[in-house]
Amino acid sequence: MKLIGIEEHFLTAEVRQAWAAIGLEASDPSVAVHSGTIEKRLIDLAEDRLALMDESGLDVQVLSLTTPALHDLGPQAVDVARRVNDAVAQAVARHPDRFQALATLPVAMPDEAALELERCVRTLGFKGTMLCGRVGTRNLDHPDLQPIFRCADSLKAPILLHPRTPEAAVRTAYYSGLSPQVDAAFSTYGLGWHYDAGVQFLRLVLAGTFDRMPGLQLILGHWGELVLFYAERLAAMDGVAGLAEPIATYLRRNLYVTASGMFLPHFLDRAVAIVGADRLLFSTDFPYQYRPGRDARRFLEACGLDEAAKAGFAHGNWLRLIRDCPAEGG
Template identity: 40%
Template sequence: MMRTITLEEHYASPAFLDGPGRMLREQAGMAGRSGRGDLARDLSDLGDKRIAEMDAAGIDVQVLSLTDPSVQQLEATGAVTLAREANDYLADAVRRYPKRFAGFATLPTAAPEIAAGELERMVHEHGFKGGWINGHTQGRYLDDRFFWPILERAEALKVPLCIHPTPPPEPVIKAYYAGFSPEVTTGLSRHGWGWHIETAVHVLRLILSGAFDQFPDLQIVIGHLGEALPFMMPRLDKGLSTNVTKLDHPVADYLQENVFYTFSGFNFTPAFLNLYLQVGADRIMFSADYPYSSMAEARDFLDQLPVSTADRNKIAHGNAERLLGL
């Protein structure tokens, strides 16, 4: 049978649920989009129940990450404390189930030098596979050289950084997404549109800052079939030529050579084919976005992709093995 590795699968630690994730406990009983159970409970489970669901869906390995909003909206001291707690909590689960779980390190980006050290600690001492960053850090993006110690360390360690969506800064929400019912504003500014565009802008800022010219071997991972960036690649190259950007390469080159892409619940064939045509099978990796989306639906989508067996195997496990050393 084809091995499967999913790369955007979430958990919550006890301290996170007492802090930035307390709304998940306040919404006890709210089902994830997987349609089963209690979201906070599913996020907290790093044991037999989750593994049974993986088995039922045909998922061999989950690479786990702390769920949104992670620690990016905390001040430095709180972010450092919570990141270490979350990472140690996940490391314990990976030790208990080394063939089923792997980890991405939560990074306290408000303290970049400490975050770089925490990434190194988790990679060297616990075998973690990269770093996880939930969007902007209180309105500041990774193009800000303040954060570049993290980029430098990730490149040196030869592990990727994953950029996950988070709600846009409040002024952006007010300017772009307000004026509707709370439900519409939430959907428009987050999962329906805004946080995908937010992540796309984050990646473009990182490229345009020259970060990949400075750190050419750095790899990042984004979800949701590229957060609309594949559709815009030709336009980006036309509107932001190297004469304008002063970069070493066209914008699309970085999107094709420094970025990997996962599904993250975007089980949409036309969007997949657009990504596939723009970056090729070597840059696409499987994910389900559990517990927010169904592992079984993701696996069905993978099995039905209109690609060759060789490309399906790259997407299902080969690219993740190569990038993460799994």
């Protein structure tokens, strides 16, 4: 059974240098995670990556630039994004049966970002884009950022909403005072990343994004970034949100969820209960959750879904989601 991982990350030396040039590590502790073996695996888009895919049992990776991507860069991100996307398109062309790609966008320049998304989907054959939460001080529901969402909606291109580190004031209030090492982990991969991504998705819902664009499709990793586990409490806002539909409708109509290497059957069961089996996507969160020994394949085989739902989880749901992307190339 073909196994496609839709949240699999990369990094380029140019982006790493751009982060360093603006001193990003001082304000975003996640930058320090991208070093050593992790950095080596992120940068490689050739044989070593393919060998690790084979070892885990993954047939295809959908490549996306790792967090925080270009969210903290200014106008220079326009040219950086084009170079990143062109480089990844070349990697896909070298291994078209093993790689697909999500667009890297200069999100601080929303109009330019929309144009780059259209180029990536129509010309390079990319399958959507990935956003990493806030853009400067702007949450994703900010009116300035709407051109990106309108473009994705018009292209029928899904948006993977990836975590990023909460802003400094939030980290100070909730994730500090333990030790520097624990504070950094707590505010990023321990918990802070995931609350931040879930909050960004809910802000898009509550701002009426999916009333204006009912066909827009978002993806949350890590089994829904905590959102699915509070669906009953979220429903309590239906009376005050002023939305066209109950919040539960947007969870089943506009949201896909993926595993991100958290191979936990009871989380899968919760996702099926809230969004439905036809909205499950597979991913390993390479290289962060990488574990050897055909771990990905083993989880698929033992996940408890029937054969039709298992095939959907493995590849069918993703292929259905992207079938209307209007690729002219790649």
